[in-house]
Structure formats: structure tokens, C-alpha cells
Amino acid sequence: MNNMMNKITVGIVVLLLTASIFVLFVARDEPARLPAEEANFAGRSVENGALIFEANCVGCHGVQGKGIPGVAPSINSPEFFTTRLQEVGYVGSLRSFIEGTVNAGRPVGSGEYSAKMATWGQEYGGPLRPDQIHDVASFILNWEATAVAGESTAAQPTPTPLASDASPIEIGTAVYTAQGCAGCHGEPGGAGLVGPNLGGIATRAGSTVPGLSAEEYIQQSIVQPNAYVVPECPNGPCAPNLMPATYGQTLAPAELDGLVQYLLTLE
Amino acid sequence: MGVINNVTQEIRKEGLFQWMLRQLDVLITRLTTGLNWNDLRSMARGDEPRRPNPRLTVHSESFFFHIKPSYYHQSVTKIGHTFRLGLLSTYFFLIELVTGIFLMIYYAPTPERAYGDMLNIISGVPFGQFVRDIHRLGAEAMVIVVFLHMVRTYLTGSYKKPRQFTWLTGVILLLATLFLSFSGYLLPWDQLAYWAVTIGGSMIDKAPPPVLGKTAQLILLGAPAIGAAGLLRFYLLHVLFVPLIVIFVFFIHYYKVVRVGISLPSLQEEIGQDTAKRVPADKRRYYLPDVFTDEMVFLGLITFILLALIIFGVYPGAPLEHHANPNKTPLHTEAPWYFLWIQGLLKLGDPTIMGVIVPTIVFGLLAIIPYIDFNPSRKAKDRPVAIALWMFSMAVLVVLTWMGTPYFMVESPPAEEVVQIMLPEEKDGPVRQTDWELLTVGEWDTTQDNSAASFDVQQLMVLFNDLIHEEHEKVVERHEAKVNDLRSIRNPTPEEQEELAKLLATDPGLPNGSGKMIIENWQEGLKKVTMRVFWTPEGDSEQTFEKTFYIHDDSNYDGQ
Numbered sequence: 038m039n040n041m042m043n044k045i046t047v048g049i050v051v052l053l054l055t056a057s058i059f060v061l062f063v064a065r066d067e068p069a070r071l072p073a074e075e076a077n078f079a080g081r082s083v084e085n086g087a088l089i090f091e092a093n094c095v096g097c098h099g100v101q102g103k104g105i106p107g108v109a110p111s112i113n114s115p116e117f118f119t120t121r122l123q124e125v126g127y128v129g130s131l132r133s134f135i136e137g138t139v140n141a142g143r144p145v146g147s148g149e150y151s152a153k154m155a156t157w158g159q160e161y162g163g164p165l166r167p168d169q170i171h172d173v174a175s176f177i178l179n180w181e182a183t184a185v186a187g188e189s190t191a192a193q194p195t196p197t198p199l200a201s202d203a204s205p206i207e208i209g210t211a212v213y214t215a216q217g218c219a220g221c222h223g224e225p226g227g228a229g230l231v232g233p234n235l236g237g238i239a240t241r242a243g244s245t246v247p248g249l250s251a252e253e254y255i256q257q258s259i260v261q262p263n264a265y266v267v268p269e270c271p272n273g274p275c276a277p278n279l280m281p282a283t284y285g286q287t288l289a290p291a292e293l294d295g296l297v298q299y300l301l302t303l304e
Numbered sequence: 305m306g307v308i309n310n311v312t313q314e315i316r317k318e319g320l321f322q323w324m325l326r327q328l329d330v331l332i333t334r335l336t337t338g339l340n341w342n343d344l345r346s347m348a349r350g351d352e353p354r355r356p357n358p359r360l361t362v363h364s365e366s367f368f369f370h371i372k373p374s375y376y377h378q379s380v381t382k383i384g385h386t387f388r389l390g391l392l393s394t395y396f397f398l399i400e401l402v403t404g405i406f407l408m409i410y411y412a413p414t415p416e417r418a419y420g421d422m423l424n425i426i427s428g429v430p431f432g433q434f435v436r437d438i439h440r441l442g443a444e445a446m447v448i449v450v451f452l453h454m455v456r457t458y459l460t461g462s463y464k465k466p467r468q469f470t471w472l473t474g475v476i477l478l479l480a481t482l483f484l485s486f487s488g489y490l491l492p493w494d495q496l497a498y499w500a501v502t503i504g505g506s507m508i509d510k511a512p513p514p515v516l517g518k519t520a521q522l523i524l525l526g527a528p529a530i531g532a533a534g535l536l537r538f539y540l541l542h543v544l545f546v547p548l549i550v551i552f553v554f555f556i557h558y559y560k561v562v563r564v565g566i567s568l569p570s571l572q573e574e575i576g577q578d579t580a581k582r583v584p585a586d587k588r589r590y591y592l593p594d595v596f597t598d599e600m601v602f603l604g605l606i607t608f609i610l611l612a613l614i615i616f617g618v619y620p621g622a623p624l625e626h627h628a629n630p631n632k633t634p635l636h637t638e639a640p641w642y643f644l645w646i647q648g649l650l651k652l653g654d655p656t657i658m659g660v661i662v663p664t665i666v667f668g669l670l671a672i673i674p675y676i677d678f679n680p681s682r683k684a685k686d687r688p689v690a691i692a693l694w695m696f697s698m699a700v701l702v703v704l705t706w707m708g709t710p711y712f713m714v715e716s717p718p719a720e721e722v723v724q725i726m727l728p729e730e731k732d733g734p735v736r737q738t739d740w741e742l743l744t745v746g747e748w749d750t751t752q753d754n755s756a757a758s759f760d761v762q763q764l765m766v767l768f769n770d771l772i773h774e775e776h777e778k779v780v781e782r783h784e785a786k787v788n789d790l791r792s793i794r795n796p797t798p799e800e801q802e803e804l805a806k807l808l809a810t811d812p813g814l815p816n817g818s819g820k821m822i823i824e825n826w827q828e829g830l831k832k833v834t835m836r837v838f839w840t841p842e843g844d845s846e847q848t849f850e851k852t853f854y855i856h857d858d859s860n861y862d863g864q
């Protein structure tokens with residue numbers, strides 16, 4: 038018995054000693070692990086933010102956040118990261134400026150843009166949760182390095198690149214999103230914002246301007262928006278010069294063709 | 305004045321040092337409720353106690369020792385009789401209590417904060433993840449241990465007279481343990497938590513009659529769906545209410561165990577006899593110091609194993625998925641493993657019957673086992689029916705658990721399934737496991753030559769291609785199995801072929817399937833990965849499925 042007890046006592050002591058050495062191992066690794074985890078979650082936050090931006094913001098701010106003239110400002114420019122806060126006299130951090138704007142929107146716009154920055158935060162009746170606002174801000178802030186250095190990261194701000202054998206309609210759908218048409222026209226079939234909703238355009242296009250076929254009318258509306266100004270917009274009569282008149286220069290022929298083909302499917 | 309005089313006189317007589325030693329010994333005796341320094345030493349040496357035995361007074365004077373008998377029958381202290389599973393259940397509960405309080409310090413139960421607090425525990429609190437791991441692993445181990453303890457008391461027939469009530473309180477403890485684990489499951493407020501508990505919550509809703517189900521659900525969740533109110537309630541249940549129930553019932557359970565004694569191995573007793581409390585002097589094994597030391601060694605060993613599992617990464621670590629998102633149902637929602645059997649039942653039929661009534665009957669039957677088993681004998685050879693029924697139930701449990709996993713009867717669209725394997729929503733998967741630098745920017749196609757890509761990306765494309773064909777095969781095989789065994793040597797009849805063609809027309813799988821993976825630089829340290837699956841059913845145009853992911857250089861999904 039005597040001997041046995043001693044062995045057992047020694048056994049416990051050895052076990053507990055090794056167990057505490059385990060814990061020391063954890064302690065040794067903690068100083069390296071904590072920052073690594075922090076970077077991990079910061080990275081995940083940018084990933085989540087990218088998805089949220091893609092789903093909610095590209096329509097107005099553009100796929101790479103460069104803004105769309107007349108619709109919404111660039112949030113991926115050197116000025117945005119350097120002088121913007123001074124310009125508006127905001128004393129907080131850039132992150133809180135972004136989170137505040139996205140959360141509560143800009144109820145009173147600067148007047149330069151056709152659209153309004155909506156209230157996105159759930160607190161203000163929008164769709165995004167606080168963690169999503171945080172993530173989308175992480176994504177925007179992640180442009181800083183390249184914006185300030187003046188280079189564009191993405192070789193080209195290609196929208197989701199299409200299969201090389203993509204049909205014109207697929208191209209058109211992608212261009213519609215990427216070029217921010219939805220920023221003014223809304224999603225087809227939904228409510229237009231400042232431009233007429235394009236749901237059903239294929240049906241009415243052929244009879245809008247005498248002498249122009251549906252295809253020709255749509256093509257003209259995109260390339261020369263002022264040639265015929267639609268009378269009814271969601272907020273009253275349509276203003277001329279609101280829809281950018283530059284698409285004829287900026288869109289590749291295949292993209293323009295794609296857009297027309299796509300709009301022709303909206304019956 | 306008199307006291308001080310006395311003390312000075314004592315000190316003069318004995319000398320200061322001796323006097324202090326004597327005072328220390330008094331202190332030790334008080335702390336141990338009766339054992340002085342020499343008694344402790346003699347115990348550690350394994351000597352016989354002095355008379356009257358001071359080790360016995362400990363059991364009557366100390367609160368913690370009074371819930372332990374002063375001696376046991378030597379044959380119940382053998383490890384192979386009880387496997388000390390009851391003790392182990394208590395131990396895990398204590399571990400959960402201590403680690404839980406640590407986690408509570410850093411956690412607030414609101415949807416705005418909960419997930420962020422978890423991130424902080426993992427990335428900002430020293431030992432935070434370690435304690436989380438212990439708490440999570442401990443909780444799962446406790447479920448297993450309590451369950452095994454039940455199995456052992458069943459197999460040794462220990463629930464029979466006079467221990468019926470001990471068993472009944474045990475069933476309550478089992479339920480409380482399960483609910484303790486389950487209520488804790490929600491607290492990280494991630495996708496895993498949110499959807500597992502949503503399934504559970506929707507089951508309560510199904511309790512008949514509808515008024516009762518709806519009311520019960522409303523009481524538990526505070527709203528028709530899980531939200532701020534539900535989180536707060538689960539939190540309070542988890543940290544306060546259920547632990548109180550466990551502690552309360554635990555004392556009844558222990559009281560019963562000490563009161564009637566642990567049952568002897570059945571072969572040592574006559575049928576119907578219970579001699580646990582009448583232990584002949586030569587068969588006694590005293591708690592102090594023998595059994596006590598055994599228990600400490602055992603718990604030391606378990607602690608060691610628990611820590612080793614965590615530190616050597618055998619236990620993958622307490623998971624944390626993306627933030628809970630009520631608008632995004634994961635492709636596969638899975639209950640915690642100890643409830644998979646209920647999920648399996650749910651796949652078999654009506655949710656009210658399978659999700660509520662059957663489990664209630666199961667636990668109800670379990671609770672009344674001692675009152676419906678009239679067989680007085682505890683010997684295994686006299687209880688063939690009881691033991692066969694038990695084994696059968698265990699087998700059913702295993703099968704149902706398997707049926708609860710997504711491997712059984714969950715048919716998600718094959719293209720989605722392929723992408724889910726390549727780039728799962730949660731966890732890392734082959735694409736994320738690839739070194740970020742080596743994800744070569746470009747458009748890669750399973751039908752083309754990808755030699756411009758890094759070797760890793762080429763491998764990914766091979767895997768992608770294989771998966772597309774595998775998933776296609778799976779669908780076809782499923783159809784074939786449904787129609788008849790077309791893979792048998794026998795040639796299929798025309799009707800069978802027609803039937804198969806019909807199935808293939810509605811659910812074609814991925815015929816002529818191919819895949820594309822498009823990798824773009826998106827931001828500094830951020831790449832966009834678009835996964836596309838193409839397939840062309842016979843006589844139909846090409847179909848596609850597409851999903852976009854962003855991958856950051858620093859993010860890391862392993863260990864989940």
C-alpha cells in the first residue's frame with residue numbers, strides 16, 4: 038500500500054506538471070497568435086465587405102468605387118482618402134465618416150448627383166446590419182493604399198468577366214450593372230429612381246419615335262439621350278442632360294450591342 | 305488582558321517558533337475539519353489512522369466531503385464497475401462553470417455585440433481561444449460522459465429498487481445537460497449557431513396543439529423568430545437557469561447515491577437483495593485517503609487528455625463561422641451532433657410526430673424505465689429482453705444520427721454542390737487552402753489548356769473537373785437506383801429505360817459539364833474568384849451556375 042501511494046502521488050504530480058507545461062506552450066504562442074487572428078478577421082471583414090458592396094453599391098458608385106458621373110461620387114480616389122474629411126470639416130476618423138454616411142445616408146444631398154445616398158443601416162430603417170456596415174467600410178478603406186499611390190489595383194475594373202463565349206444578352210446584363218444604369222433606372226421591373234424604369238421598354242420602344250424601330254430607338258436613347266427626352270420620370274417630367282451622354286464613347290461596340298439586346302428582352 | 309497574558313506565558317514556555325508551529329497545526333486542523341499535520345502525513349504515507357479515526361470526522365464536518373461516503377465496498381471502487389463516469393460528469397460540469405465565467409467577462413448577449421465579442425475573445429484576449437476550446441470540448445465531452453454513465457447504470461441494472469428515483473433524477477440531468485449544450489450553441493451568433501437553433505426553435509413550434517407550440521416558442525424565443533429577445537433568453541437559460549437546475553437536481557442525485565450506496569456488482573448479491581450499505585469491515589475501502597487519491601489520479605489523467613487534445617490540435621478548435629445572417633440559409637444546415645438523431649427522425653415524416661412527439665415519448669420512456677421493469681434481478685443473464693431492447697435502441701440511435709447528416713437524403717443541385725466543395729461558404733476548402741499568391745489571375749477553363757496558371761491552380765482545375773463528373777454520376781446513379789438496378793447485368797426493360805429518361809429530363813445532373821474559375825485582382829490583398837459550372841442537357845441550351853467569392857491574403861479558414 039505504502040509504495041503504491043507514493044507512486045500514485047508521483048504520478049499525479051508528473052501529470053499535472055506536464056499539463057501546466059502544455060499551458061505554458063499556449064502562453065508562448067499567444068503573442069504571435071493574437072495579431073495573426075486579428076489580421077485574419079480584418080481580412081475576412083474585407084471579403085464580406087466586397088460581397089456587400091457588389092450587391093448594394095456598385096449600381097451608383099461603380100464596380101471599383103470610382104463613381105459614376107452625375108450619379109454618385111468616387112470613393113476610390115486620392116482625394117477621398119486625403120482631403121475629403123477636411124473639405125467637409127468632419128473631425129472623426131475616415132472609418133466613422135464612411136460608417137456614418139452608409140448607416141444614415143445623406144438625407145440632404147449636395148445637389149450634384151441625380152441619386153440620393155440612401156440610409157443603409159438597420160438602425161435607420163435600411164437593410165444592412167451593423168456588422169455589415171463595418172465590413173463594407175473595411176472594404177472601402179482597403180482601397181486607400183492604391184488610391185493614394187495613384188495606381189489602380191485591378192488591371193481594369195472589369196465587371197465579373199464573362200465567359201469568352203458569353204451571349205450578347207449576358208454581356209448586356211453585366212454592363213447594365215457595371216455601368217450603373219440601375220443607379221438611375223432601378224432594377225428592371227422595379228421602381229425607377231430618377232430615370233424611367235426600363236421594365237417593358239421592348240414593348241414601347243418601337244412606337245415611341247416615329248420612324249425608329251425598337252432596336253434603333255434604344256440604341257439612340259443610350260448614345261444620344263437628348264435626341265428624345267422621355268416625358269415621364271418617377272419624380273415628374275424628365276430633365277434633359279441628366280442621363281450621361283458619354284456612353285457612345287465609353288462603351289465598346291459589343292457592350293453597346295449587348296445592352297440593346299438585353300433591353301430588348303424586357304417586355 | 306487575560307488572553308494576552310496567557311499567550312505570552314505560552315510563548316515563554318514553548319519558545320516563539322514552537323508556538324507558531326503549534327498555531328499553524330491548529331489552523332490546518334480547522335481547515336481540514338479534523339486532520340492535523342501528522343494525520344495528513346500519515347495519510348500520504350499510507351499508514352493506518354490513529355484511533356479514534358480522525359479521517360471519518362472529515363465526512364461529518366466538511367460540507368464537500370459529507371456528500372461522499374466515508375468508505376465504499378471495495379468492489380465498487382474498481383474502475384471497471386462505474387468507470388467513474390458520474391464523478392467525471394461532475395468534473396466536466398465544474399470545468400464548464402469555471403471556463404464559462406471567464407468567457408462571460410468578455411461577452412454581451414445582444415445581436416449587435418455577440419459576434420464582435422467572439423472575435424475579440426479569439427483575437428484580443430490572451431488565452432481566449434484556449435478557454436473557448438476547453439469550454440466547447442468540455443461541453444461535448446460532458447454530453448458523451450453523461451450518456452455513457454446512463455448506459456453503464458442501465459447495463460448493471462443499477463436503476464432497480466432502491467435506486468429508481470436516482471435514475472429518474474439522472475434523466476433530468478441528461479436533459480439538462482443536452483439543453484445546456486444546445487443553449488450555449490446559439491451564443492456565438494454565427495451562421496452555425498443561428499441556423500442550428502432555428503431548426504430547434506421551429507420544432508418547438510410544432511408541439512401540439514398549435515396554441516401550446518406557438519406559446520412555448522414565444523416564451524423561449526420572445527418572438528416568432530430568433531433575434532435579440534431569443535439570444536438574451538438563451539443566454540440566461542445557459543448561464544443561470546439550466547445550471548441552477550443541474551445543481552439542484554445534482555444534489556438530490558448525489559444524496560440518493562450516498563444514502564443507498566453504489567450498487568455492488570450484480571454477481572456478488574442474491575437477486576432482490578441490496579447490501580450496498582452493509583459493508584463487512586474487511587471489505588471496506590476508506591475514502592480518505594485511498595478512493596480520494598484514485599479519483600484525483602483519474603481526474604488528473606482526464607485533464608491531461610483534454611488539454612493534450614486541444615494543444616496538439618486533435619480537437620480542431622471551437623468554430624466560428626460568418627456572422628448570423630437570417631437572409632442567407634446555408635446550403636446544409638446541421639443540428640449539433642447530439643441532436644442529429646432528431647434531424648434524422650424529421651426526415652422520416654411529419655415534424656409534429658417526428659420532431660416533438662417521438663422524442664417526448666423516448667425521454668418519457670427513459671424516465672420511467674425503473675418503474676416498468678418488474679424483473680427483480682440485476683444479473684445480465686436474467687435480463688435478456690431488457691439488454692436486447694437497449695442494444696437495439698442504441699443501434700437505432702446510431703442509424704438515426706447518420707440519417708441526420710447531410711449524407712442522407714439531402715439533394716442539393718449538383719452544380720451548387722460542386723462549388724460548395726471547391727469553395728465552401730464556411731471552412732477553407734481546396735481553393736482557400738491554395739497559397740493566395742499562387743491563385744494566378746486569369747480565366748481558367750476545365751476544357752482548355754491551363755498551363756499558364758500556377759501548378760496549384762492547374763490542380764484545382766483537375767479537381768474541379770473531377771467533381772463535376774462525380775456529381776453528375778451521383779445524380780445518374782440515384783435515378784438508376786430509383787428506376788431499378790440498371791447497373792445489374794440484366795438489360796433494362798424498355799419501361800425502365802423510359803422511366804430513367806423521364807427522370808433525367810427533369811433532373812439531368814451535369815451532362816457535358818465543364819467549369820470555369822476566373823481569378824481577378826480586386827484590391828490590394830484581395831482577389832475575386834468566380835466559379836462557374838456549365839452543363840448542357842440533351843436537346844436543351846447550355847445552363848450555368850455561378851458564384852462569386854472574394855479571398856483576402858490574410859484570411860484563414862482552417863481549424864473550423
Ligand code: HEM
Binds near residue numbers: 391462477
Ligand atoms: C450531470 C449528470 C450526472 C451526474 C453529475 C451524475 C453523478 C453520479 C455519481 C457521481 C454517481 C455515483 C456512481 C458512479 O459514479 O457511477 C451516480 C450514480 C448513478 N447515476 Fe448518475 N449522474 C448524472 C447523470 C445520470 C443519468 C443521466 C442517469 C440515468 C438516466 C443517472 C443514473 C444514475 C444511477 C441509477 C446511479 C446509481 C448507480 C449505482 O448505484 O450503481 N445519472 N451518478
